Amino acid sequence: MFNDIKFNKRQAINVQVYNYIKEIIENGMLPSGSKLPSTREMSIIMKISRTTIMRAYELLNDCNMIYTVKGKGTFVSKMDIATNNGLNIKWGERISNFAINADELDIMKHEKLYKKGMISFSSIAPDESLFDIEELKRSFLNSISIEGKKILNYGYARGYKPLINFLMKYMEDKGVNTKGKNILITNGFTEGFDIVLSSITENGDKILCENPTHNTAIKLMKLHQLKIIGIDVNEDGIDINKLDKAMDNNIKAAYLIPSYHNPTGMVMSYKKREEVYSILKKYNIPIIEDGFNEELQNLGTHISPIAAISGEGNSVIYIGSLSKILFPGMRIGWIFADDKLIDILESVKRSRNIHTSFLDQGILYEYMKSGSFERYIKRIRNIYKEKFELIRKLAKDYIPHKFILGDGGLYIFIKLDGIKARDLLERCYKRNVIFMPGNIFYINDSGEDTIRIGFSKTSIEDIKKGIMIIGEEAKNINNNHVGY
Amino acid sequence: MFNDIKFNKRQAINVQVYNYIKEIIENGMLPSGSKLPSTREMSIIMKISRTTIMRAYELLNDCNMIYTVKGKGTFVSKMDIATNNGLNIKWGERISNFAINADELDIMKHEKLYKKGMISFSSIAPDESLFDIEELKRSFLNSISIEGKKILNYGYARGYKPLINFLMKYMEDKGVNTKGKNILITNGFTEGFDIVLSSITENGDKILCENPTHNTAIKLMKLHQLKIIGIDVNEDGIDINKLDKAMDNNIKAAYLIPSYHNPTGMVMSYKKREEVYSILKKYNIPIIEDGFNEELQNLGTHISPIAAISGEGNSVIYIGSLSKILFPGMRIGWIFADDKLIDILESVKRSRNIHTSFLDQGILYEYMKSGSFERYIKRIRNIYKEKFELIRKLAKDYIPHKFILGDGGLYIFIKLDGIKARDLLERCYKRNVIFMPGNIFYINDSGEDTIRIGFSKTSIEDIKKGIMIIGEEAKNINNNHVGY
Secondary structure, rough: OOOOOOOOOOOOOOHHHHHHHHHHHHHHOOOOOOOOOOOHHHHHHHHOOOOHHHHHHHHHHOOOOOEOOOEEEEEEEEOOOEEEHHHHHHHHOOOOOHHHHHHHHOOOHOOOOOOOOOOOOOOHHHHHHOOOOHHHHHHHHHHHHHHHHHHHOOOOOOOHHHHHHHHHHHHHOOOOOOOOOEEEEEOHHHHHHHHHHHHHHOOOOOOEEEEOHHHHHHHHHHHHOOOEEEEEEEEEEHHHHHHHHHHOOEEEEEEEOOOOOOOOOOOOOHHHHHHHHHHHHHHOOOOEEEEEOOOOOHHHOOOHHHHOEEEEEOEEEEEEEOOOOOOOOOOOOEEEEHHHHHHHHHHHHHHHHOOOOHHHHHHHHHHHOOOHHHHHHHHHHHHHHHHHHHHHHHHHHHHEEEEEEEEOOOEEEEOOOOOOOHHHHHHHHHHOEEOHHHHOOOOOOOOOOEEEEOOOOOOHHHHHHHHHHHHHHHHHHHHHHHOO | OOHHHHOOOOOHHHHHHHHHHHHHHHHOOOOOOEEEOHHHHHHHHHHOHHHHHHHHHHHHHHHOOOOEOOOOEEEEEEOOOOOEEEEOOHHHHOOOHHHHHHHHHOHHHHHHOOOOOEEOOOOOOOOHHHHHHHHHHHHHHHHHHHHHHHHHOOOOOOOOOHHHHHHHHHHHHOOOOOOOOOEEEEEEHHHHHHHHHHHHOOOEEEEEEEEOOOOHHHHHHHHHHEEEEEEEEEEOOOOOOHHHHHHHHHOOEEEOOOOOEEEOOOOOHHHHHHHHHHHHHHHOOOOEEEEEOHHOHHHHHHOOOOOOOOOOOOOEEEEEEEEOOOOOOHHHEEEEEHHHHHHHHHHHHHHHHOOOOOHHHHHHHHHHHOHHHHHHHHHHHHHHHHHHHHHHHHHHEEEEEEHHHHHHOEEEEEEEOOOOHHHHHHHHHHHOEEEEEEHOOOOOOOOOOEEEEEEOOOOOOHHHHHHHHHHHHHHHHHHHHHHH
């Protein structure tokens, strides 16, 4: 930039140089600590004598704009950061409709949040104290020593090849026919679902899902401006009759969570999976299967995903994620689908963020390959199972309910008996207990008498205390009702 | 699922049990290796005698569907994966317009790709052999030992707090006024730009940018269906007169790359930064400043970003990324902008993929905090500088050009003299030399006589060989022209 200087004849050259550099510094163009070219260098750059430069530097030094360290050079002093009134945009008036919706649908901004010291039933994140850090370190060091610097440089949008191959085999082990299929690695389920919706729906399209369903999925379907057809989930799971009646050839896709359905915690029976698949097949409707938490199923009663039922068919888009069980902080998920579809999804992924962290993919691959993942799953299954049984029993005994749903997993779902969830939450929050009001999982904002109780991170002791408090407050509400 | 069995009176119960379980296995519902409940457990589940279950298991054993390991239990044999003809969707007919565009605009699918053994001038990724792996390992182990398991669990959409604080200070060190500003961590520049466009533009809005400009940015602007106003960049950088003439109050934003502009490699002078800022200010147009590769500038001649000029103004959205220099595989970038705007962008980020890998953010924070980053930058600056000077000299000497642009950085940009870039590429490719034809960086597909020569990963030896080959082939084209 120094060679940009234009000299005039009205002023001494050294003063012009002084003013020029001073302006640069004052405008924040040269951060404090920046090294100036030496006087010799500067005289070459500006095409003037070195003496003139030296005199300009002296002037700058006099007003404390620069300082010299002997043998090191000349540096810019701590400068003032510009405080001029630059352009002020009223951003509130410039936000797109999409962003306004994203803000409005963001439950982190509109729901009661956990505060330190509370008993929390709102989270369904895994208990990090169960993570095996030593295995993780080993996986990191292995990955780095095998792949070296490669996984730190740009990778491929599709994902880290060894991880993709591993997951293809992993899908096969679930009984899925992988012929003509492929995998795209994503930043967790959320990105996978967003990429799929971006790629196979247009604004105004119809999409079908369970009601209630995963709140993040509802948010994304709404952000994509889809018409959402919710099929009731009751004590027997998804209502097959209602599903059948809702059918229509114009439905673009069905989003389903067959295992540990969020928020009800139910595992869809294999028979039902078949029924659902065959009804949707009749109407040519693809399924977006959320493989969420499938891994928590006990091996002895593991039910293969709907993707397994479709055999060589290509209508099921399976989105896998280990995020609810293992290292959610890494945000790794995958889309398993028809090969040609994956090819398109890959371009969408690339346009959004080039690819998912190759370092994380490398670590996860080593972790899974080494058998650490399997050992981890076996260990946590029993721990979560014990908590599940405790909480179900306590909830049955202490919380006035119409029914309690959940087949294991990390949460139970309660339809309260004549109590509004938000009234109950209000009272419990005052006593430092928090849970998820069920209505956020409903398409139509119904379910006001339901709550989801997550227990993955809650200690046995807190579970006991917390459920008691919820029970007490529920009874207080009921007693007050009677009183009026 | 086993308790779903319904018995009839026409068949022996053990045969019904056998058929039921056989169907489950054949349908891929029980993966191979799954453990069946013991005969005792199964008799409780199905509410029939244990002897009947034992006889059913024997039948299954006889047809190799299951096998028993003494003392361990009964397992499903390697099963056949379903090959039934499930529903087949013609995905080609179901792809959204957005995905069709993403596919069409994906240069990875439509441009000549690097093959092993070639001399590549197409990449501008950093040279991974310069990465300091030992420092990375130390950062990883530090991060894990300080933050423990926390950074492996869910984090915040905004980003990892210590990294955000570090980057706020980092922006201040660039001379930027951080009052009323905040930071959102993203998966690299690409996601940052996509989130910004999603949040402040609607389809059909006008956006201004340099022409040529970063290809990924063009792709995203097109995917957001924006009307792109390109301002010519010539030997003196962006054409201020044309910028002034293009002004109009309806332009939603200006996307600019002031440092090491991609693809020309030019660094915008501080005076020009001021001029551009003040022209856009007059028309209330926010700037999306791509902080791309700014770190490569020599400290002595570092020019602060446009964000520094705006002082307390809030019209500059600065997108930072170290991806072109350090660990691109991690995909970490950040958006620095008005606090209230960041609050909205955070919700958009959360809707897309919850947050960026906290493990990676933790590692990068440790790496930067420890001073490793500064040391690394100092080291690579000299290495890249040496290559830059070599390649500029060679290009000047051997490639017939109208002009050659580039102020350092990782690439130079050449306007060829009477040669079509794609003809030249065709010939060079046959001789195992690849580079980027310039037209992919132009809004209007012009620039057919320009090429970008990236040298970050190319060895000195390959640079010498490769430029010679490009020069020879360019002359061959010219000679042929003369011959005809």
